[in-house]
Each structure stands twice: as structure tokens, then as C-alpha cells.
Amino acid sequence: MEQTIQPRAVIVIFGATGDLAKRKLFPSIYRLYRSGKLDEHFAVIGLARRPWTDEVLRENVENSIQDALSPDEDLSEFISHFYYKSFDVTEKESYQGLNEIIQNLEGQYQTEGNRLFYLAMAPDFFGAIANQLNDYGLKNTSGWTRLVIEKPFGHDLPSAKKLNHELQAAFREDQIYRIDHYLGKEMVQNIEVIRFANGIFEHLWNNRFISNIQITSSETLGVEERARYYDTSGATRDMVQNHMLQMVALLAMEPPISLTTEEVRSEKIKVLRALRMMETNEIDDYFIRGQYGAGTVKGNSVIGYQDEDEQLENSRTETFVAGKLLIDNYRWAGVPFYIRTGKRMTEKSTKIVIEFKDIPMNLYYQKDDQRNPNLLVINIQPNEGITLCLNARKSGEGALAEPIQLAYHQNAVSGINTPEAYEKLIYDSMLGDATNFTHWDEVALSWQFVDKILENWSENQPAFPNYRSGSMGPEASDELLKKDGFHWWPI
Numbered sequence: 001m002e003q004t005i006q007p008r009a010v011i012v013i014f015g016a017t018g019d020l021a022k023r024k025l026f027p028s029i030y031r032l033y034r035s036g037k038l039d040e041h042f043a044v045i046g047l048a049r050r051p052w053t054d055e056v057l058r059e060n061v062e063n064s065i066q067d068a069l070s071p072d073e074d075l076s077e078f079i080s081h082f083y084y085k086s087f088d089v090t091e092k093e094s095y096q097g098l099n100e101i102i103q104n105l106e107g108q109y110q111t112e113g114n115r116l117f118y119l120a121m122a123p124d125f126f127g128a129i130a131n132q133l134n135d136y137g138l139k140n141t142s143g144w145t146r147l148v149i150e151k152p153f154g155h156d157l158p159s160a161k162k163l164n165h166e167l168q169a170a171f172r173e174d175q176i177y178r179i180d181h182y183l184g185k186e187m188v189q190n191i192e193v194i195r196f197a198n199g200i201f202e203h204l205w206n207n208r209f210i211s212n213i214q215i216t217s218s219e220t221l222g223v224e225e226r227a228r229y230y231d232t233s234g235a236t237r238d239m240v241q242n243h244m245l246q247m248v249a250l251l252a253m254e255p256p257i258s259l260t261t262e263e264v265r266s267e268k269i270k271v272l273r274a275l276r277m278m279e280t281n282e283i284d285d286y287f288i289r290g291q292y293g294a295g296t297v298k299g300n301s302v303i304g305y306q307d308e309d310e311q312l313e314n315s316r317t318e319t320f321v322a323g324k325l326l327i328d329n330y331r332w333a334g335v336p337f338y339i340r341t342g343k344r345m346t347e348k349s350t351k352i353v354i355e356f357k358d359i360p361m362n363l364y365y366q367k368d369d370q371r372n373p374n375l376l377v378i379n380i381q382p383n384e385g386i387t388l389c390l391n392a393r394k395s396g397e398g399a400l401a402e403p404i405q406l407a408y409h410q411n412a413v414s415g416i417n418t419p420e421a422y423e424k425l426i427y428d429s430m431l432g433d434a435t436n437f438t439h440w441d442e443v444a445l446s447w448q449f450v451d452k453i454l455e456n457w458s459e460n461q462p463a464f465p466n467y468r469s470g471s472m473g474p475e476a477s478d479e480l481l482k483k484d485g486f487h488w489w490p491i
């Protein structure tokens with residue numbers, strides 16, 4: 001039986017009173033503990049300005065994991081591993097006592113000097129925190145030291161470079177773990193396995209057999225409480241620069257020579273380098289943007305983006321983006337990769353559709369428009385699995401065919417809910433496996449690509465809002481595929 005590795009570490013969370021800590025980090029640490037991936041050799045220090053105590057943090061941790069608890073579960077042992085220190089990251093004095101607190105916990109929990117610094121705070125603080133950790137000797141330990149960085153990694157290529165420069169003045173690249181939580185999703189991790197462990201797919205995985213690839217990540221939620229951040233970001237920075245381009249890279253990369261972090265990253269980097277950079281005057285032919293107006297989502301009336309918050313009035317920020325990407329290499333020349341993502345759409349769903357080319361003459365369909373091309377659908381969320389769309393004889397109808405589906409549901413086979421993305425990524429970072437974190441080169445190439453689009457858009461005023469909440473985005477998104485003879489497959 002495979003032995004579960006139980007890494008030891010003190011985890012220091014900067015921003016422990018915030019939303020991410022409550023919704024993702026505490027529940028993930030709990031699940032790692034419950035599943036035996038963390039044993040007694042760990043401690044968590046929460047830092048933020050609020051004058052909380054250990055007890056208040058522990059109460060908050062307990063509240064954050066209520067949904068995951070079984071009746072009468074005793075949490076006292078688990079929450080006793082959590083400690084709180086009121087801390088202002090902008091004040092140097094705050095850092096002075098931190099080393100001593102960590103050292104005491106290292107002794108108490110025998111964590112072998114391993115330290116994971118998790119920056120769950122606004123990115124403006126990342127560089128300064130990394131530098132202070134260095135200056136105050138918090139990296140000088142007998143074990144490993146790693147820095148986990150939340151998104152967004154910069155606002156554009158120059159700001160990302162500046163941030164990277166600041167981080168690299170304090171930490172080596174192999175100590176920096178840039179989170180892209182999509183890389184922690186079970187079915188995103190499955191893309192490589194589906195491709196490289198199945199001859200029937202990998203042999204066909206190229207421009208001779210695939211006509212186009214579609215990636216949709218749609219959300220029903222609006223901007224919620226994040227208006228300030230989102231309005232300076234928009235869907236392109238928020239979703240395309242990171243999650244969508246990462247999925248493109250995984251779908252398009254060559255098989256790595258091994259599954260090491262370096263080899264996988266190196267193949268992804270090659271894809272990002274091969275992305276065709278559009279000329280400024282071509283961008284509107286390749287990328288379109290949208291912003292939601294009022295509408296109905298899942299039967300509920302909702303307001304438009306500009307009415308969500310006073311500061312969004314007359315906003316020109318895109319809440320939807322669709323684009324066509326071309327990858328100029330031997331395998332993919334001529335195959336469009338279509339992506340779309342947006343808020344307040346019909347469904348919450350992330351799906352990849354690989355559409356295979358038709359056979360030259362299909363004897364079983366009487367009209368061309370009745371043909372059903374073979375599709376491989378990778379369902380990332382909410383359902384996890386794959387569906388293969390084929391054609392089979394229509395029973396009792398002579399020489400006619402009809403579409404059928406072969407479906408695999410991940411949960412039905414594994415019998416348990418798959419681990420949450422953050423749970424896997426925290427565990428990986430503690431094990432020192434950076435494969436599912438983004439290398440600086442990936443971040444830089446992605447910014448280079450989206451900056452070009454954003455620069456072009458910043459020069460003209462879109463007529464927003466241009467799609468109804470509860471729809472699948474503006475009409476221009478459908479036009480983008482129609483002019484190539486394709487259409488979006490239903491999600």
C-alpha cells in the first residue's frame with residue numbers, strides 16, 4: 001500500500017483574517033489533517049492587523065470548516081495547532097518577534113525547521129513582505145523555506161517583472177510557489193493523463209485530426225464583494241492571463257520527457273512562446289469583450305455590473321472575454337483554440353471540448369448540417385469527468401446514425417469527493433512539488449500576450465453593457481466562431 005507522506009512545517013499565513021483564509025485555506029488544512037496528510041507535526045500562525053487572540057482565530061477556523069464536519073466531531077486537537085499574532089506587514093517592528101514565535105513552535109511541534117510563508121494578502125504587499133522575511137532572518141532555518149504567492153501576479157508585464165524582481169531579491173525561484181488554483185483542480189491535472197496515457201487520444205492530438213478546441217469557464221456569480229479589485233482587473237487579467245492560458249498550455253504541450261517539475265514547465269513554456277501575437281489592427285478579429293447588464297440568472301433577477309457598486313458607475317471593465325488563439329508550431333498550425341469566460345452567465349461550468357475533424361464522406365448522415373463530429377469533452381466543474389461523443393446506428397432506421405455518449409464520472413469511480421484545489425496545492429507546496437505552480441517564464445509570457453489585447457482595448461470605448469445576465473455572453477462571441485464555420489458546443 002502506498003505510504004502517505006506527512007510533511008512537517010510551521011505554516012505562516014499573512015492575511016489570516018481575510019476571505020481566502022476563511023473560505024479556502026483553513027478548510028484545506030483541515031482536510032489535509034483529516035485525511036492523514038498532516039499529522040501532529042504542524043502549526044499555523046495567522047497574521048493580520050486585527051487585534052485577535054489565539055482563541056478568536058481558533059473560533060474562526062472552527063466556523064470556517066463547519067460544512068466539512070461530521071456530527072459530534074471533536075476539533076479541539078486540530079484547532080490547538082493554530083496561533084495568532086496581530087501584525088502590520090508595513091511596520092518593521094512587527095517582524096522582530098516573529099522568528100522567536102516560529103522557533104518556539106518548531107520546538108513544540110518538531111517541524112524540523114520547515115517554514116511555509118503563505119501570502120494571502122493584497123499583492124501590493126508581496127515584495128515588501130518577502131524582503132522583510134529575508135532581512136529579519138526568517139529564512140535562516142535548518143529546514144526548507146517556501147513562499148506561496150497568491151494571484152494576481154502583477155497587473156501587466158512591467159508590474160509583474162517588478163514584483164518578480166523584488167521576490168527574487170529575497171527568495172530563489174525554486175522557493176517561490178505562484179498559485180494558480182486551476183492547476184490544483186482534479187480534472188485540470190487529468191488533462192495530461194488523458195492525453196499521455198491513452199494512445200487513442202494522443203495519436204489524434206494534432207492538426208490532422210482536431211478541427212478546434214473550445215475552453216469555457218462560465219460563472220453565474222457577479223462581482224460580489226470584490227468590486228474594487230475586479231474593476232481594475234476585468235475578466236482578461238482575472239481569468240485569461242492565468243487560468244485560461246494555463247489550460248491552453250496543458251492541452252497543447254508536447255509530452256514531457258519525464259513528469260518532473262522542470263520538464264512539464266518547460267513544455268508549457270514552449271506553448272506560450274508559440275502563441276501567435278496579433279497585430280494591433282487584428283485584435284478585434286480575435287478577441288471580443290463584454291460587460292453584463294441586468295437579467296435573470298437561475299430564475300433570479302439580478303442587476304447589471306455598473307449598478308453593483310457606486311464605484312462601478314460608467315465602468316468600462318470587461319466581465320466577459322472570448323478569444324481565438326493560434327499556436328504556431330508543427331502540431332497545432334491552423335487549429336483555433338477558442339476560449340471564453342465571464343461572470344453572470346447561464347451556468348457555473350468549466351469545460352473543454354475537443355472537436356475532431358469530420359471524415360471526408362459520412363454515409364450515415366443525409367445532410368451535412370446533420371453531422372455530429374466526434375467530441376471529447378473534459379468536464380472540469382461542477383461535474384468531473386470525460387464524455388466522448390460518437391455516432392452509432394439509429395435503431396430501426398436503416399442506414400442512419402445518431403449521436404451517442406460514453407461518459408466517465410470521476411466521483412462515481414473514486415467513490416469520494418476529490419480533494420479541493422487548494423488542499424492539493426498546499427500539500428504539494430509542503431512536499432516541495434512545484435509542478436502545479438506557475439514558473440516566472442509562464443507568467444511573463446502570459447502577460448506579454450494579454451497586454452497586447454488590453455493595450456488595444458484601452459484605446460477605445462466599448463458600448464457596455466452588451467450582454468444580458470443569465471446569457472452566454474455577447475453575440476460577438478458566437479460570431480467569432482461562426483466566421484470560421486464553427487459554433488460553441490453547449491456547456
Ligand SMILES: NC(=O)C1=CN([C@@H]2O[C@H](COP(=O)(O)OP(=O)(O)OC[C@H]3O[C@@H](n4cnc5c(N)ncnc54)[C@H](OP(=O)(O)O)[C@@H]3O)[C@@H](O)[C@H]2O)C=CC1
Binds near residue numbers: 019088122
Ligand atoms: N478571496 C478569494 O476568493 C481569492 C483571493 N485571492 C487572492 O488572495 C489574496 C487575499 O484575498 P482575500 O482574502 O480575498 O482578501 P481580504 O481583503 O479578505 O483579506 C486581506 C487580508 O489582509 C490583511 N491585511 C491587510 N492589510 C494588512 C496589513 N497592513 N498588515 C497585515 N495584514 C493586513 C487583512 O486583515 P486585517 O484587516 O485584519 O489586517 C486580511 O486578513 C489576494 O491576493 C487575492 O487576490 C485569489 C483567489 C481567490
Ligand SMILES: O=C1O[C@H](COP(=O)(O)O)[C@@H](O)[C@H](O)[C@H]1O
Binds near residue numbers: 217238239
Ligand atoms: O481566480 C479566480 O477564479 C474564480 C473562479 O474560480 P472557480 O474555481 O470557481 O472556477 C473567479 O470567480 C475569480 O473572479 C477569480 O479571481
